[in-house]
């Protein structure tokens with residue numbers, strides 16, 4: 571058996587088409603939608619992702635002010651930039667590229683961000699909104715995975731979803747999202763982590779297995795239910811080299827699977843812009 575592939579690009583294209591139309595509507599009433607980016611330090615991969623986001627912003631007709639702080643920046647320097655963007659009425663969304671240098675506190679910087687401008691959906695208030703089922707910006711990778719499943723018409727409601735990994739950016743918010751009472755969610759969700767000795771016992775019974783561990787190659791064919799759906803959400807980067815959680819040999823066992831490149835990643839960026847256009851519309855309504 572060879573699994574059906576579930577690419578992310580058509581999902582991202584659909585989301586970005588909608589964002590582009592909404593951006594044009596804002597511009598037609600004299601509003602320039604704006605997504606500000608903050609990069610701290612000289613990490614090549616992060617600088618590359620910022621360039622991708624700026625290119626995408628330009629294609630969609632967004633303004634994208636950018637602040638690049640040196641690796642030696644202090645926490646106060648970072649907070650000052652965050653506050654400047656918070657106070658700037660022409661800036662509708664802000665993202666702080668992760669990671670930042672080790673002497674800095676990313677969570678504190680995120681906590682200082684205006685929650686209404688939080689396009690990553692990771693501010694504590696927005697995570698709280700997600701936990702309570704209240705409207706707000708959704709964390710981009712979890713929202714991208716829900717959209718990917720819906721786009722490829724993978725039924726989720728009532729099915730057994732197992733998420734391997736409980737991190738704050740993926741496993742935990744994704745569990746909250748897919749358990750919500752909505753047609754594209756409403757699943758029986760189990761979160762298991764790699765510290766559980768017999769974690770394969772959980773993944774083997776998953777109708778939909780979502781790898782969110784950030785451990786390269788941790789998911790092998792024997793961890794997958796034959797014919798099940800496998801979504802590779804977790805990745806680790808060595809420089810710009812992508813090391814997915816899911817080993818490619820899983821394609822022989824799964825019924826459907828995301829490609830190792832061009833799976834969940836493109837949907838994450840699209841969701842960032844969906845959050846940004848929503849923030850711009852709300853700020854200028």
Ligand SMILES: Nc1nc2c(c(=O)[nH]1)N[C@@H](CN(C=O)c1ccc(C(=O)N[C@@H](CCC(=O)O)C(=O)O)cc1)CN2
Nearest residue numbers: 619665666667668669690810812831832833834835836
């Ligand atoms: N503030 C944020 N920081 C970071 C995020 C984020 O969402 N918000 N995510 C990652 C980096 N990232 C975006 O910033 C990102 C990384 C990778 C991809 C992607 O589409 N990858 C491709 C593979 C590309 C390759 O060949 O290496 C894929 O998955 O197919 C998109 C976004 C950390 N920081």
